[in-house]
Amino acid sequence: MALIVQKYGGTSVGDTDRIKAVADKVIETRKQGHKVVVVVSAMKGETDRLLGLSQQVTDQAHGRELDVLLSTGEQVTIALMCMALEHKGYPARSYTGGQVHILTDDAHNKARIMDIEAARVLRDLNDGKVVVIAGFQGIDENGNITTLGRGGSDTTAVAMAAALNADECHIYTDVDGVYTADPRIEPNARRLDRITYEEMLEMASLGSKVLQIRSVEFASKYNVNLRVLSSFEEGPGTLISQEEDFMEQAVISGIAHNRDEAKLTIVGVPDRPGIAFSILGPIADANIEVDMIVQNVGVDNTTDFTFTVHRNDFARARKILDKIAEELGAKEVKGDEGIVKISVVGVGMRSHAGIASRMFKALADEGINIMMISTSEIKVSVVVAEKYLELGVRTLHTAFDLDHAQEQSA
Numbered sequence: 280m281a282l283i284v285q286k287y288g289g290t291s292v293g294d295t296d297r298i299k300a301v302a303d304k305v306i307e308t309r310k311q312g313h314k315v316v317v318v319v320s321a322m323k324g325e326t327d328r329l330l331g332l333s334q335q336v337t338d339q340a341h342g343r344e345l346d347v348l349l350s351t352g353e354q355v356t357i358a359l360m361c362m363a364l365e366h367k368g369y370p371a372r373s374y375t376g377g378q379v380h381i382l383t384d385d386a387h388n389k390a391r392i393m394d395i396e397a398a399r400v401l402r403d404l405n406d407g408k409v410v411v412i413a414g415f416q417g418i419d420e421n422g423n424i425t426t427l428g429r430g431g432s433d434t435t436a437v438a439m440a441a442a443l444n445a446d447e448c449h450i451y452t453d454v455d456g457v458y459t460a461d462p463r464i465e466p467n468a469r470r471l472d473r474i475t476y477e478e479m480l481e482m483a484s485l486g487s488k489v490l491q492i493r494s495v496e497f498a499s500k501y502n503v504n505l506r507v508l509s510s511f512e513e514g515p516g517t518l519i520s521q522e523e524d525f526m527e528q529a530v531i532s533g534i535a536h537n538r539d540e541a542k543l544t545i546v547g548v549p550d551r552p553g554i555a556f557s558i559l560g561p562i563a564d565a566n567i568e569v570d571m572i573v574q575n576v577g578v579d580n581t582t583d584f585t586f587t588v589h590r591n592d593f594a595r596a597r598k599i600l601d602k603i604a605e606e607l608g609a610k611e612v613k614g615d616e617g618i619v620k621i622s623v624v625g626v627g628m629r630s631h632a633g634i635a636s637r638m639f640k641a642l643a644d645e646g647i648n649i650m651m652i653s654t655s656e657i658k659v660s661v662v663v664a665e666k667y668l669e670l671g672v673r674t675l676h677t678a679f680d681l682d683h684a685q686e687q688s689a
């Protein structure tokens with residue numbers, strides 16, 4: 280008998296028929312003799328609908344009350360899921376995050392899980408009940424409801440699996456595993472049998488939202504046996520695990536993309552020590568996250584300084600930069616919201632040279648101009664114009680031999 284945590288995302292519980300279908304899947308697992316903890320998301324579109332309501336009331340909804348509002352989505356699903364299970368004769372208990380003491384810090388809208396009290400859940404499981412837990416939410420030490428950021432139910436599931444020392448954590452979604460690229464962008468994308476925690480973390484950080492970044496961090500830290508599967512069809516899914524489990528390693532595992540990027544350049548700033556700090560200090564003080572940074576070699580004692588931010592921070596960042604430009608006597612500030620970041624990821628890169636040049640050549644052959652580049656040990660990222668998103672992803676997918684058709688004929 281194993282203890283299995285199963286997480287079902289928004290599309291998987293999108294209407295009451297889907298909730299009944301998921302209940303059947305849970306019952307199947309129970310019938311095999313396993314203990315099951317179910318973590319659910321809000322029904323498809325519900326979190327967006329709630330956000331929309333808040334925006335009708337104020338354009339500044341954030342913090343505590345937004346969390347009170349957003350957490351209601353998941354509460355609906357846990358109740359309906361338990362009703363469906365009990366209707367079919369399987370005892371079940373629903374719990375909100377607070378009720379099972381998913382203790383988080385107090386960073387509303389992007390809280391981090393600090394601790395989970397497993398005793399209550401284990402008691403119910405030992406009594407033969409299915410435990411159904413609301414994803415995406417927790418409680419801070421003062422009893423305030425918190426949420427974990429978009430996609431946070433993945434993190435609830437993995438953290439729960441770690442706290443319960445579960446044998447397996449299954450993330451059921453609307454694709455049948457992790458693919459070599461987002462299947463919505465690249466029709467030739469292939470399902471991966473396995474991917475390392477490290478690669479998955481890099482893919483998630485670079486925009487592959489199939490798993491929330493924090494969930495992969497948790498899985499890696501606590502060595503959770505993590506699998507991504509479809510709730511709509513049977514299949515082996517993708518196993519996310521340590522690197523040493525692998526027999527053979529492809530050089531590139533996948534292509535990630537991120538539309539949530541905007542670029543700012545301050546042109547002709549004096550090239551002297553402290554300039555990077557004078558520019559990025561005020562940006563950091565405004566709590567704006569900076570992703571890529573490029574500073575050109577100075578000419579005539581001035582330099583150009585470019586960086587990227589999340590799109591919804593663009594307007595705020597530009598305002599701050601305009602002010603800095605004036606103070607520093609820079610020539611001008613340029614901005615571009617129509618950009619995307621495309622990245623190739625793979626642990627095999629460590630032992631293979633020439634990945635970056637192969638990437639740049641493939642893009643050049645298609646006439647795609649690269650605006651910025653950044654590299655780490657296991658990834659190369661480029662910023663290109665948004666109109667090249669599909670072409671760029673598909674070009675790289677082919678250039679690194681990831682296409683479905685090629686694999687089959689190989």
Ligand code: ADP
Pocket residue numbers: 287288289290291320430451452453454456457458459460461462463486487488489490533
């Ligand atoms: P859920 O609601 O179940 O949490 P999400 O929408 O958060 O589902 O995540 C699943 C989606 O992630 C897929 O529909 C797919 O479009 C997208 N996705 C992005 N990159 C990848 C990838 N590399 N492999 C699989 N899916 C991906």
Ligand code: ASP
Pocket residue numbers: 288289320321326327352414415428429430431432433
């Ligand atoms: N319902 C939340 C969201 O839409 C959390 C999740 O689905 O994981 O982001």
Ligand code: MG
Pocket residue numbers: 288430433488489490491
């Ligand atoms: Mg998700």
